[in-house]
Amino acid sequence: MKRKTSQKIALEQIFIQQERPLGVEEILQQGRKFVKSLNQATVYRNLKILIDAGWLRKISHPFLGNLYERTNRVHHHHFHCRKCNKAFELPGCALKEDNIAPEGFIVEDHEIFLSGICPSCFKKYSNSQQVTPH
Amino acid sequence: MKRKTSQKIALEQIFIQQERPLGVEEILQQGRKFVKSLNQATVYRNLKILIDAGWLRKISHPFLGNLYERTNRVHHHHFHCRKCNKAFELPGCALKEDNIAPEGFIVEDHEIFLSGICPSCFKKYSNSQQVTPH
DNA sequence: GTCGTTGCAAAGCCTTTGCAGGGAA
DNA sequence: TTCCCTGCAAAGGCTTTGCAACGAC
Numbered sequence: 001m002k003r004k005t006s007q008k009i010a011l012e013q014i015f016i017q018q019e020r021p022l023g024v025e026e027i028l029q030q031g032r033k034f035v036k037s038l039n040q041a042t043v044y045r046n047l048k049i050l051i052d053a054g055w056l057r058k059i060s061h062p063f064l065g066n067l068y069e070r071t072n073r074v075h076h077h078h079f080h081c082r083k084c085n086k087a088f089e090l091p092g093c094a095l096k097e098d099n100i101a102p103e104g105f106i107v108e109d110h111e112i113f114l115s116g117i118c119p120s121c122f123k124k125y126s127n128s129q130q131v132t133p134h
Numbered sequence: 135m136k137r138k139t140s141q142k143i144a145l146e147q148i149f150i151q152q153e154r155p156l157g158v159e160e161i162l163q164q165g166r167k168f169v170k171s172l173n174q175a176t177v178y179r180n181l182k183i184l185i186d187a188g189w190l191r192k193i194s195h196p197f198l199g200n201l202y203e204r205t206n207r208v209h210h211h212h213f214h215c216r217k218c219n220k221a222f223e224l225p226g227c228a229l230k231e232d233n234i235a236p237e238g239f240i241v242e243d244h245e246i247f248l249s250g251i252c253p254s255c256f257k258k259y260s261n262s263q264q265v266t267p268h
Numbered sequence: 269g270t271c272g273t274t275g276c277a278a279a280g281c282c283t284t285t286g287c288a289g290g291g292a293a
Numbered sequence: 294t295t296c297c298c299t300g301c302a303a304a305g306g307c308t309t310t311g312c313a314a315c316g317a318c
Binding site: 092 | 239
Binding site: 176180 | 271272273274275276277
């Protein structure tokens with residue numbers, strides 16, 4: 001990253017302000033609030049730069065495609081709600097420390113994707129099951 | 135699946151004989167041993183049919199793209215070796231039963247991707263570190 | 269003979285790349 | 294002024310789709 005352009009600054013701002021992982025389309029939409037002419041190719045090029053710099057991480061999400069998030073976040077994993085189709089960041093890690101892999105495999109990294117129903121959608125579903133009093 | 139064609143039978147045979155998850159290119163290569171004219175579009179269409187029938191599962195692998203495997207295999211996860219770039223099926227599951235997700239989230243399914251060095255590559259690496267006696 | 273299935277080619281996504289012009293240092 | 298970076302358009306992978314011909318039943 002040799003030159004600080006408004007496009008780069010915009011991307012950094014978006015991720016600094018953001019709590020959840022973002023897809024390219026969202027990044028592009030939000031980036032255009034800062035730089036109206038922002039182009040997809042520029043987004044992809046700068047994402048790559050930020051990833052190579054260790055500032056961003058790319059998540060290949062099984063349902064939502066490629067998402068990007070800051071590397072400085074504490075270790076966590078992602079939950080996908082099959083009702084509202086959103087990704088949630090879940091704190092902590094439910095992986096057992098021992099017995100992760102058989103003898104001989106050296107585990108350096110891992111990624112866990114959980115899926116099901118999020119609290120908000122479960123609530124909606126429960127309500128629709130109830131007979132509404134009148 | 136209404137009609138049994140040689141193409142469908144070929145795909146089923148490939149997966150019945152196969153121990154590890156396969157990518158589309160591999161499926162196509164192997165399928166052509168049975169049906170020489172086998173086309174990519176046909177592979178994709180039949181994969182979809184087999185998935186909808188609950189006979190196959192699609193795995194969106196972070197490094198290797200989309201892989202396909204039989205649904206009748208015991209619960210397991212996948213290990214990716216960053217040296218030889220292969221996917222390994224690991225028996226068992228290192229996920230803690232309790233405390234997987236915060237209160238309110240209903241976890242229905244999960245996928246774990248491990249990565250690092252496989253036993254075979256570790257062995258090679260160790261050997262190359264050693265001074266070969268002469 | 270029907271009509272579900274196939275092969276082929278075209279088109280659709282998402283992502284990358286070539287190029288000329290623009291802007292940071 | 295230099296030359297890195299951007300926007301645009303074209304091209305690359307992978308996957309899906311339209312269509313006429315084929316073949317399972």
